[in-house]
Every structure is written in structure tokens, then in C-alpha cells.
Amino acid sequence: MQKFTTLTGVAAPLPMINVDTDKIIPKQYLKTIQRTGLGKALFDEIRFNPDGSEKPDFVLNKPAYRKAKILVAGENFGCGSSREHAPWALLDFGITCVISTSFADIFYNNCFKNGILPIKLPQEDVDKLMEDAERGANAVVTIDLEKQEIRGPDGGCIKFDLDPYRKHLLLEGLDDVGLTLQKGSAIDDYEAKRRAATPWL
């Protein structure tokens, strides 16, 4: 997994609430057996017309945001289906940071497994960043994960919270399956204890 340290790029505003993972990537793209190549399907139904042409009004189709690396969105982002195809699609498109007032739990979790940083902020901070993002290519934002801060185009700085374990995983780009396998003996011990207590399982 790619390490996440600092990120500088254009932030795209998506002032919609309850953006569900069906909207981030609809079901017809879930038939893949790979993790890559989903960027072209990101936000498919609100980004493209049924004939495949672009909807010019959709933010990621506007010239200033075609290479956005950050997304600023409304509350409850990523609700619904557990599909990890949603963060895979964001990553493949080039978006590695999403900022909102709140995220659905499963999506939030899935981001960290893919080197994507979801940042939760109070409404007023999100409103400010949304406003900045409206300025398009001029709205270049820097995310500094180590310092847990977002530096805006006008020199403003917003601090954000993140639990230390997840921060560590992102900074180091760690594969947590490998880390857990090092705890094999703790798992063996637990299983032995459990076999005695609940032998029917």
C-alpha cells in the first residue's frame, strides 16, 4: 500500500449529503475480479450520460477539477453497501483524501486499507473548505498527516483528529494482514480457550 504522508492538490466540492456507495460506483462495475481500473466508473451515473458522454455540470468533468486529489463532500459520505470498490474507484481516479462532517463506518474503514485518508471536521470547517474548493484550480490544498493539518490556499490551517493506530497504518503504508499474522500465538491461545468454553463452535 502507498504511504500517505502529505498530499497537495486541487479539492473538488461535492455538496451532496448521503452520497452512497452505489452512487460512488454502481453495481455493474462490481463484476470485476480486480482492484484496479475502476476510476473510469467513479460516480458513473452522475458523471456520465447513458450514452457515455460526460455531463458537463458534474464537478469532476469541469476543467479545473479533472485532476482533483481531494473531495469535499456533505454529511454521511459513503453510506450503504460495504463495497470496497468505492475507495478503489476513488484511488484509481487519483482521489486519496475525502473531507466531510461524517462518514459511514464501513466506508471509513475501507479507506484506510487503501491508503485513502477520510477526514472528519465540524460543519463550519467543511463549509469553509467547500467554499475554497469552489474556486477551482486556485484552491490547492495541502494535507499534512503527520501534523494532522489542512493548509488552505489563503494560508489558513485547520487541525483534524485521527486515531493513532490508523494514522500509523497510513503513514507507514502497512499491510495489516501481515501484522496480525505475527500475532499467531495469541490467536492460537484464544482458539484453545474458546474450544474449551464453547466446543460447539
Added chain:
Amino acid sequence: MTKPRTLFDKIWESHLVDKQDEETFLIYIDRHLVHEVTSPQAFEGLRMSGRKVRRPEATLAVADHNVPTTDRSQGIADPESRTQVEFLERNVAEFGIPYFPVTDIRQGIVHIIGPEQGFTQPGTTMVCGDSHTATHGAFGSLAFGIGTSEVEHVLATQTLIQRAAKNMRVNVEGKLPLGCTAKDIALAIIGKIGTAGGTGHVIEYTGSTIRDLSMEGRMTLCNMTIEAGARAGLVAPDDTTFEYLMGRPMSPKGAAWEQAVAYWRTLPSDPGAKYDKEVTLNAADIVPQVTWGTSPEDVLPITGSVPDPADVHDEQHRLSMQRSLDYMGLTPRTKLSDVKVQRVFIGSCTNGRIEDLRAAAQVAKGRKVAPGVNALVVPGSGLVKHQAEEEGLDQIFIDAGFEWREAGCSMCLAMNADKLEPEERCASTSNRNFEGRQGRGGRTHLMSPAMAAAAAVTGHLTDVRDLT
């Protein structure tokens, strides 16, 4: 004296393997359900790193999302769907995981077959790469959906790295009015707390209304918990639970059964246990529910009218409502019972069990599907289908003009051939009315099986109480 604990606290604490830091824990996973859509990349990850499945016998796999609900002897026509199912078959063979093939009578939706087989049990932790894993909470199992990276983690280690959830209680008291079901309770709760109302929490459903629900009803309720933002819902195990589980193929037998039941009886929350959040509903206030918008929280009693964005103060919410109404093709203040439908879908992990089919058949019996309406009944599993046929429900549906199909997820998410055309309107017993969920441009109204059957026979959203 020890601190009183909730059902969630008890399951959580009995599954701690190790501590990562103050807030992050390694927890043991007892049961893992696998389906074809969210697992190929996880198996590929195992292969690439030369890892094995730690406990294949604690895992159960089935193909459900992509499978056709029509004649299966022909195989799967769509090449991508076929590839995904073939990959699952190759993966379960390679890693030694128990699997129900598409032609096996036990095949069905993961969340229907887990309970049906007795794979789902109280006091366990259970996961699946599917958000509706919440369903299994009906048995007092801490069951939640995970992403594909976590599927790989569980396959390789039988554990997950998790932070403790907060406790939330939703208490429902009293007798459920005629015409109302668990689906109406679920939708009423989501209408009250919103689709993010349970975020970060595990919801325990308590109260006399919940105790009176059958296991099927409890599964419907817990299934919809994810639509309230909570990853898991729980109902304390009781005699109803034990009666359902007794004698199932994977349930404990003989002395082990006695030992298991004795343990399961210790699981309900202790008197005085603390919840971080509490919500109360009076069952008598619940009216059959239907959704009007593109989020499950966009829900109203069938006696209501389409809301008017002009009444919404907050700009983002007003715009969101307007967008929903535009997508749904609805005019503010239209009576919900005047909204015409072209399609009806009865099925899914929410409402594809025998009790659901019975409720729909009761409404369909002696009536006809309205002209211009296409109605599908898709049982949740081969065994549900078989039982329904034994009871003659299939004939009731067929006589009324419904299509009687093979088991699978079908039009709940339209990954197979069953989908809505743009602007088609559907009365659906599924769980999500998101834009495009049942097919690009399709318009979904969520409701109970009886309400969906009522819409099928009248051709418009209908208060089922008017038909009885």
C-alpha cells in the same frame, strides 16, 4: 459487584484476542460468510502472498448476487457474472471452503442461508463482505459487514482489527397494529433517527414488540439496521431463537445443544446496563410505511403525501429533497396512495423468507396483478422456495399473475438480469432506494411484502389495510 453489561459488551469482551492500543483491538471472528462479488480480490491477495485460509470450516460460501432467477440449467448468460461465479468456485475448491453450488437446493442469499443452516448462532461474531450481514444480529450474534481487505484479513487470520462500538438501544413497546410488520418498524425507526442515526453504534432492539416478533421479523429488523447507519443490530436470544435453531444442520446437537443453550441464556443485557443512546417507539403509533425518495430515511406512512421542499429550511437538505423528487418523478403534495407503479419486487435478504412470502400471498390470493404491472417473487433461498411450494404459495402467486423465480439477490441490486428500466417505478421489499440501485434511472419505493403485494394488485402504492 461487576458492572452491568449489555449484550454487545458481553459478545465483544468474549472475543478480544489482543490489544493494539487503548482503543483498537484484535477480535476473533467465529463465522464468515463469503459471496462472489466481494471476495475475488481477497482470495487473490492470499494467493499472491502465499497465505492460507486459517479456518475453512468456519467459513461458508455461496453465489447469490449474480445468479439468474430464471432457468439455471442453461448456466449464466452474462460473461462477467459467469466469470465471478466461476472464480468463487475455483477459490473455494483451492482453499477448501464449504460451498453450496448454484444448483444446490441450499443455495440462496448469504443472509438467508446462514440462519437456515444453523451457521448463525447466538453469542458469536460473524462477518461477510456485505453490509446486510447485520441480519444475523436477530440471533444475538454480533454480525457486521466488512470490505474486501477485511475479508482477506479474516480468511488469513480469523480475526479483525476493530474499535469498540457504542451501545444504542431502540425500545419498541406494545402490540403492532394490523397491517404492520417488522419492515414497518424498521422504516419507522430510520425515519425517526435518519440514515446516520446509528453511525458508530451497535443497536440493540428491546421491548415487548420485539420479543413478540418471529425470527423472520427480527431478521428483517436487524437487516435494515445498516440503513440507519449502525453496522450491527442485536436482539437478545430467547426461546423463540432456540426453537428456530434446534435441529438445523449446523446447530449444536445432543449434549452440546444443552451446553450451548445454557450459555446463550447468559447473553441478554444485564438489568441496569448503560446505553450511550436510547430511542423509544410506541408500536401502536406505527402505520404501514413507504419511502418516497432516494434514501431509506425518506419515508412516510402510506396515509401521507409527497413532501414539499419549500417546507425545508436548511439549504443542503432542501436541494437534496428536490433532487430526490426530480429523480423519482414526483410532485410535492401528491398523495402517496395515488402514485402508480409498473414493477413489483418481492424478495431480498430483507424480505425473502417464508413468512414474507406468506404475507404477500395472503394479499395476492384471489386477486390479480393490475394490468400493466410486472411483479416478481424471488424466494431468498432454494429451501424457502421449496417450502413455499409445499404450502402452495407458488400457485397463489402464479394464479394472481406474479412471476415465480429461483433464489438470489435479484432486483434488490440488479446485478443479474432482473432490473428496472429508466423511469420505471417499483414497489419493492428490498432495503435501498438509492438512485440507480435497481437499474439506472429506476425508481424504488421500499415497503413490506404485504404492501408490495397490495401495490401489485391495485397498480399504485396502497394501504394494505384497505384490502383486508
